Amino acid sequence: MNSIDRRSFLKSLTAASGAAVLSIPSALASNPKARVVVVGGGFGGATVAKYLRQLDPGIDVTLIERETRYTSCPLSNEVLSDSRDIKTLQTGYERLARRGVKMVHAEVTGIDPVGKKVTVTDGTTFGYDALVVSPGVDFNYAAIKGLTQEISDTQLPHAWKAGAQTLLLKKQLAAMPDGGRFIIAVPKGPLRCPPGPYERAAQVAMYCKHHGKKKAKILILDSNDSFSKRPLFEEAWKALYGYGPTGMIEWVSGSSGGIVEEVDPTGMTCRTTFDEHKADVLNVIPPHHAGKIARTAGLTNSGAWCAVKPMDLESTAHKDVYVIGDSCVGGEVSTGNGFPKSAHMANSQAKVVAASLVAKFNALPAPVPVYTNTCYSVVDHDWGFSVVHLFRVENNQWVYIKEGSGISPVTIGTGKAAKPVPRIHRKIEAQYAAGWLNNLMADSFG
Amino acid sequence: MYKTILSLLLIGLTGAAQARGDIEPLARTCNGCHGVGGVSASGPMPSIGGLPKDYLRQIMKQWKYGERSAITMDRILKGFSDDQIDDLAEYFSKQRWVPSPQAAPDAVLAKGKTAASANCRDCHGLTGNDPDVGVPRINGQWARYMELELMKYRSGEFKMTHRKMKQAARDMKPEDVSATARYYGAQSK
Ligand SMILES: Cc1cc2nc3c(=O)[nH]c(=O)nc-3n(C[C@H](O)[C@H](O)[C@H](O)COP(=O)(O)OP(=O)(O)OC[C@H]3O[C@@H](n4cnc5c(N)ncnc54)[C@H](O)[C@@H]3O)c2cc1C
Numbered sequence: 001m002n003s004i005d006r007r008s009f010l011k012s013l014t015a016a017s018g019a020a021v022l023s024i025p026s027a028l029a030s031n032p033k034a035r036v037v038v039v040g041g042g043f044g045g046a047t048v049a050k051y052l053r054q055l056d057p058g059i060d061v062t063l064i065e066r067e068t069r070y071t072s073c074p075l076s077n078e079v080l081s082d083s084r085d086i087k088t089l090q091t092g093y094e095r096l097a098r099r100g101v102k103m104v105h106a107e108v109t110g111i112d113p114v115g116k117k118v119t120v121t122d123g124t125t126f127g128y129d130a131l132v133v134s135p136g137v138d139f140n141y142a143a144i145k146g147l148t149q150e151i152s153d154t155q156l157p158h159a160w161k162a163g164a165q166t167l168l169l170k171k172q173l174a175a176m177p178d179g180g181r182f183i184i185a186v187p188k189g190p191l192r193c194p195p196g197p198y199e200r201a202a203q204v205a206m207y208c209k210h211h212g213k214k215k216a217k218i219l220i221l222d223s224n225d226s227f228s229k230r231p232l233f234e235e236a237w238k239a240l241y242g243y244g245p246t247g248m249i250e251w252v253s254g255s256s257g258g259i260v261e262e263v264d265p266t267g268m269t270c271r272t273t274f275d276e277h278k279a280d281v282l283n284v285i286p287p288h289h290a291g292k293i294a295r296t297a298g299l300t301n302s303g304a305w306c307a308v309k310p311m312d313l314e315s316t317a318h319k320d321v322y323v324i325g326d327s328c329v330g331g332e333v334s335t336g337n338g339f340p341k342s343a344h345m346a347n348s349q350a351k352v353v354a355a356s357l358v359a360k361f362n363a364l365p366a367p368v369p370v371y372t373n374t375c376y377s378v379v380d381h382d383w384g385f386s387v388v389h390l391f392r393v394e395n396n397q398w399v400y401i402k403e404g405s406g407i408s409p410v411t412i413g414t415g416k417a418a419k420p421v422p423r424i425h426r427k428i429e430a431q432y433a434a435g436w437l438n439n440l441m442a443d444s445f446g
Numbered sequence: 447m448y449k450t451i452l453s454l455l456l457i458g459l460t461g462a463a464q465a466r467g468d469i470e471p472l473a474r475t476c477n478g479c480h481g482v483g484g485v486s487a488s489g490p491m492p493s494i495g496g497l498p499k500d501y502l503r504q505i506m507k508q509w510k511y512g513e514r515s516a517i518t519m520d521r522i523l524k525g526f527s528d529d530q531i532d533d534l535a536e537y538f539s540k541q542r543w544v545p546s547p548q549a550a551p552d553a554v555l556a557k558g559k560t561a562a563s564a565n566c567r568d569c570h571g572l573t574g575n576d577p578d579v580g581v582p583r584i585n586g587q588w589a590r591y592m593e594l595e596l597m598k599y600r601s602g603e604f605k606m607t608h609r610k611m612k613q614a615a616r617d618m619k620p621e622d623v624s625a626t627a628r629y630y631g632a633q634s635k
Contacts, residue, residue, distance in 0.1 A: 051474075344478055351474050368475045372475040374518065386518055390525040404525010408517070422603040428594050429517045435490030435591075436479055442487040443477045 002378045032060035034361040037118055037128040039049065039108045039293060041065030041093060043072075043343040044325030045136030046348035048445040049101045055358045061103040062126055064118070068092065073193065074343045075378070075437050076162035077200045080170050081207040083381060089162060089437075108135075109152065111297035113318035127410045130357050133299060133306075133315075134325040135291025136161070137192050143287045144185075145262035155265040158285045160192060167284065172281045173207060179215040180280035182208075185260040185270060186222040187287035190305070192326050192341045194228035195377045198251075202233070202379035204292075205241040205248050218319065219279075220251045221272055222258040228340075229377060231385055236379040236426075260284065290327035297321075305329040310393045311369060312356040313349055322357075324349040330371070330398055331391055337400035340389060345373040347444050369393050377431035382431030469533045472526075479518075485544045489590030496543025497582050503535035504580075508607055515604040545575075545586020547634035558629025561622040565614055566630075573633040578631075589624075589631030596623050 036052055038045045041063050049063045071090050078084035093103050106120035117127045139158065141147045152158055157165035157172070176182060180306040182204055186197045201218050207214035218241075227233070237243035244250060252258040257274035264270070269278050289295065289304035299306040299315050306323040307316040308330055317322045325346035331339035339345055352369040359366050373389040390404030408429060464611050474496070481487050484495025494502070508514035510523040510531065523531065527600065550558075562572060569578045574585035584592060598604040599615030600623070 100484040347478050348475060349476075351471065355471055355474075367471050370471055370475060373524075374479070374522070388518070390520045390522075401525045404522065406521050408521075422601075422605055424597065424601050425517055428597065431590065431594060432518055435486070435488040438488035439481055439486060439491055440478045443482065446487070 017237055024446045033058045034129040034357075035060045035062070035127060036130045036132065037126050038063045038132045039111075039118065040133065040135040040291065040325070041067075041096075041103075042072060042134060042136050042325060042346065042443050043440070044136075044346035044350050046070070046093070046096060048132050048134065048324065048354050049096055050099060050444070051351055051354035051444075052357065053099045053101055055354060056362065057100060059358065059361060060102070062101070062104060063093070063096065064104045064106055064108050064120060064126070065093070066105065066107045068105050071159075071162040071166075072343070072437065072441060073162040073196075074440070075433070076166050077196070077203040078378060079162075079166050079258050080159075080173055080200065081203040082170075083203075083206070086162070086166060091441060093445070094241060095446050108293050109296075111293065111299075111321070113297065113321055116320065128320075129361070130320050130322065132322045132324060132350075132353055132357075133291075133294055133297070133327065134323070134350070135293050135327055137288040137290065137326045137341075138292045138295075139286040139288050140336065141286050143187075144260060144284060145285060146265070147263050147286060149214075151263075151265050152284070152286070156263060156282045156284045159283065160196075160285050160288070169281070169283060173204060174211075175207075176213065176216065176280045178213045179217075180213065181217045181219060181278065182281045183270060183277060183279040183283065184218065184220045185218060185263075185282070185284040186224065186227075186258075188223040188254070188259075188284055190329070190338060190341060191285070193375070194340055194342075195233070195375060197222075198227055198229070198233045199377040199379060200283075201249050201251075202236060202241070202377075205237070206380055208248065209241060214248075216248060219277065220249070220258075221260050221261070221270070221277065222252060222253045224258075225253045225255050228375075229385060229407050232385045232407055233377070233379070235410060235420075236383055238383075240380050240383065251304045271428070288326075290323075290359065294323060294327045299323055299327075308312045310396055310398045311366060313353050322353050323402060324353055331389075332400035335400065337389075337405075339371065339391070339398075340373055340375060340387075342373055342375045343440060343444075344375060345389075346370070347440060348372050350444075371398075374436065376429065376436055378430050379435050380430070383426040385426060386429060386433070463518060469530075469537050472530060473534060473537045476538075483541045483544070484538050485541075486591075487544070489548075489588045490594065491588065492591045493544065493546065493587060494538050497539060498577075498580065499535050499539035501580055501582050502538055503532060506531045506535060507535030513605065514607050516600070543583055544635055546588060546631075547586045548628070548631045549588055550589075550628040550632050554625050554628050556633055557622065558625035558627070558632075561618065561626045562629055565617060566626065569611070569614075570630070573635065574630040575633065575635060584630045585633035585635060587631060589627040592627040592630060593624055596627060 036246040038049050049061050052061050079086045097103050110119040117125045119125050157169045159169040173242040207297045237249045241248040257272050260270050262271040306328045306329045313322050326341040355367045371391040376386045378384045385408035484494040509516050509520040554560050
């Protein structure tokens with residue numbers, strides 16, 4: 001730091017924007033004060049890599065991601081209804097590379113938490129001082145009889161990871177005859193994007209309504225007994241597409257026979273605890289768990305997800321390993337207010353970890369973490385709503401802040417004066433959803 | 447020296463804010479919707495970096511206490527203390543205002559300029575960068591966002607607090623709304 005002109009440094013600070021861009025001389029960068037390896041370049045991994053470099057360019061950051069392009073799951077349901085081109089959801093890693101993030105496109109096959117290194121497919125290893133793991137989810141196909149990954153990839157897509165399966169599902173929907181049945185099988189939670197299946201039902205209905213399939217049926221066979229933003233979805237389904245046994249959209253709860261246990265891709269049927277259902281399109285979302293690599297590395301403590309510490313999301317299983325995004329569990333789980341598995345949450349968690357690591361490597365006091373989420377759902381071109389979450393850490397425990405959380409209101413006013421929220425609110429919020437996605441992508445990958 | 451700077455960047459320790467907790471991490475949660483430094487990358491979401499402190503503080507408190515309608519922001523702010531809101535207002539007011547000039551056809555710009563000169567100039571200035579006290583800058587603000595705000599002012603379904611701004615918005619001819627928003631959105635300075 002001696003070589004830096006104190007005055008110009010201070011000046012760059014006062015001019016600093018947002019997450020404060022510091023111009024540290026390259027001398028510092030060539031002798032890194034710490035090496036951070038990030039596994040997985042989705043919303044969590046990309047954001048943590050970006051913010052580490054932005055907050056302290058003296059840290060060497062390597063991001064290992066198997067794909068060269070990323071497709072956002074958020075708003076990928078709009079691809080199904082033909083209201084969005086999948087290309088608008090895709091991004092590369094060039095901007096992160098320009099920030100000095102070392103990009104490695106390979107599959108991480110092993111993590112050695114004792115020797116502090118990770119191994120990729122070709123055997124190359126990368127040593128780390130801190131490891132951030134954000135591999136998203138993987139699917140337990142075997143939990144549903146008759147389902148395999150191959151069947152999922154070719155016949156019964158889950159489209160719960162945006163990309164080829166999203167396009168396959170879209171194709172199947174387009175080919176569905178009028179009067180056809182589109183079944184969405186929802187696994188038991190916690191699931192990635194809790195409101196996602198219900199947004200999907202609406203987007204599929206929207207497609208059917210506008211593409212000569214007004215007699216279509218969209219049946220949600222749910223392993224759960226309720227769902228995120230339920231009053232908002234039910235209001236919209238009813239108003240837009242018809243909801244219930246005679247409507248276009250129907251929802252069957254877990255306890256009334258919604259749990260799909262077996263599928264038959266040849267006969268295009270699925271079996272629940274009570275019934276057999278025939279379908280034209282079978283969108284089976286298998287139960288999921290932390291990304292495979294997190295399991296292999298022992299980060300899940302033999303459960304489905306990775307336990308982490310509230311202050312900095314360090315794994316409870318391994319020191320200097322941090323797990324963020326869909327793979328981790330956090331929040332006020334005991335009251336049913338766990339962290340939602342969302343892109344916004346992954347982005348928020350990543351910022352917490354980046355700030356805490358930078359503090360740690362510079363022997364500074366740990367910053368106070370704050371975790372926020374907003375998840376928009378779009379049910380028609382001009383109908384959207386959202387849910388907001390806020391969590392703080394008190395006494396080393398996550399606390400769900402009720403006052404700073406909640407869904408878009410269903411009614412305005414209280415008691416007898418209560419009236420439905422005017423339509424214009426939904427119209428405007430649909431636009432905010434699109435704006436949110438662009439900014440979140442820019443904040444994570446830009 | 448280096449540590450002091452880093453700690454400023456990480457948690458933004460300054461005077462009173464230090465006692466209340468960290469402002470940087472809190473401000474960083476806004477980036478996902480408003481962009482880094484409050485410079486939005488997307489039409490429907492406003493840029494907020496560099497808006498006047500009093501304006502920022504007032505609008506956020508009005509939302510928190512239910513005095514003004516919002517679609518998303520009111521729910522977010524109800525979880526923050528008044529002190530945190532003051533700190534956020536101060537933080538974002540210290541960022542640079544970065545216009546995001548958006549192209550529009552000449553005819554639209556001409557129409558917008560006429561309407562702006564007649565009805566908006568007194569308070570916002572002709573290019574939106576020379577506002578009266580308490581008026582936000584709108585030069586190079588996102589036009590889509592401004593259209594949505596004008597929709598709120600005009601609809602009657604939203605509690606909007608500034609009486610004269612509300613009147614100005616309601617006096618607009620429907621066909622001028624979009625053009626005026628696009629005219630201000632096109633301003634680069
Ligand atoms: C249909 C749908 C709609 C959704 N809508 C929303 C929404 O509106 N809002 C919202 O906030 N969230 C939404 N989500 C949820 C959101 O997509 C996830 O929560 C988010 O992607 C989680 O980020 P992540 O970093 O944990 O995982 P991901 O984004 O999945 O990233 C994981 C990355 O790690 C890579 N990877 C995994 N293992 C390895 C390995 N061993 N080696 C190398 N690379 C590896 C993968 O290739 C992937 O790129 C939606 C999800 C779905 C399915």
